[in-house]
Amino acid sequence: MISIEEALNCIESQQNIFKTEVKPLQEVLGFALSEDILAPFDMPAFDNSAMDGYALCGLHQQYTIVGEIAAGDTSNFVLEDGDAVRIFTGAKVPANASAVMMQEKTKVEGVNLFLDEMPKAGLSIRKKGAELQKGQLVLQKGHVLNPSSMGLIASLGMDKVKVFSKPRIHMITTGNELVKPGQPKLEGQIYESNSFAIAGALEQFGFQCAQQQQVKDDFEETKKSIQKSMETCDVLILSGGISVGDYDFVKQSLEENGVQELFYKVFQKPGKPLYFGRRGDQFVFALPGNPASSLTCFFIYVLPLLQKWSGHSNLGLPWYAFPLQHTYENKFDRPSFLKARIASDGVEILDGQGSSMIQSMALGNALAFVELGQNFKKGDLIKCKLIS
Structure with a gap:
């Protein structure tokens, strides 16, 4: 023993x-990466607007509207000081734009744009490479793919991923x-x-x-x-x-x-x-x-x-420590995993600890661990693994 x-x-x-395979991105949920993923380009790949509003050249409170840029528009606007363009979230910001002002803080009269407040340089502009720079480590080998990481990989233009089987x-x-x-x-x-x-x-x-x-x-x-x-x-x-x-x-x-x-x-x-x-x-x-x-x-x-x-970098359920809601004395003759329930005010050791009893496990959400002869007072921290 x-x-x-x-x-x-x-x-x-x-x-x-370890066995590896290449899978379509839509099928990799829960798989672990079998190689590092590096950014193939800067992300964002270009300066873009964080708001629906107006891209401004110069820092003033009055501008002349000279055009419009929608998301996906590949035009290259060149603004002069005092110019503004209507712009939408995600659209490419002109290279010489000073800021983007959200539309809620503006008033338009014909081609004239008036701001409710002075803009600050760089306001609401997502700068090229602000999140990731080309060649940067994005996700490490062994990372278990979740919905967010699948979305991140898609944003890098990848439709297939090499994973551990x-x-x-x-x-x-x-x-x-x-x-x-x-x-x-x-x-x-x-x-x-x-x-x-x-x-x-x-x-x-x-x-x-x-x-x-x-x-x-x-x-x-x-x-x-x-x-x-x-x-x-x-x-x-x-x-x-x-x-x-x-x-x-x-x-x-x-x-x-x-x-x-x-x-x-x-x-x-x-x-x-x-x-x-x-x-x-x-x-x-x-x-x-x-x-x-x-x-x-x-x-x-x-x-x-x-x-x-399966190539995971982290093995097993993590340990947590929670305050016990009551006193507990381990009368078993071995270290024990106890069926328990964790709530906002701590953990409760449930009745029905027999090895044949599964109802208490169905009603609980954790396994609490006690060493041989270990006793607890109310409020003492006890190690637990969350199982649901």
Whole structure:
């Protein structure tokens, strides 16, 4: 059995053969850049107006209007002192313009323009290169693309981006007691839920489960299902069958399929019987069958591996510290990840901390972490990871 820190270090130290691909810009949300992006030109590429108003030559309160410039107009106006042109937001400002005055602070009588106040030099002019200069680093390799960065890349004239590929993920749930939702169940059976929770968590963080299957607690069936999945997947996630009971066949089945165990069992609660292994460039997680344990292990351990495989520069959910709304004593015999809810006035440790209890996780939005024997007073800061 290893510590939480040792388990995380093992995951983060794995060396991958990263795969890259070129994707259309509209398809790269959530992908990580596989190369730096440099500005191909100054941005803005030319001095332009930040307002609808008038571009002014010289600093006065009265001008003669000599024309109009719309956004996209490529004309080159040359103004003389005392001249003004009607101009619109984003339009190219004449080279010798001193300022742009917004239209709300002007009055027009024929071709005469009167200002309510004296303009200041450079007012409302977006200068060439003010945001980015040609050759400047725009986004760094490993940056995970979000809507804003997609818009930024589009503004650079790029319609394709080189990114790290995401892993092909398969999932297998095991258990004789499991029944698919929507089907009748008998006494002693339960509805299978882990595949829905894990698939949802994958999607929440920008990944997809390419294939799901459910198998009985049978060694040969489990072994064959793992063999078939590992023909095409990059990461295999199993749920259940990883403990030491008479019907837990996952660990042996993985060994039979040539998977090298990297660690098995972590000194934590919930999720002690967690398995992590590797075969070549493929990775395997065998998660506990209890719903809260399974989902907790996904957030803490599976997610960082998926992010590392995908070229992310930052791995795992970040830690935050929030004041506790009440006293808390950790009576568990291991360091614990606790289902919690964060609100504006702090964090609450929820009832229903059992590893089979998922309602408290559904009602919460965080995992709070407590060390073995650690106690808290109301108002003490407690470490948390936001999970929704």
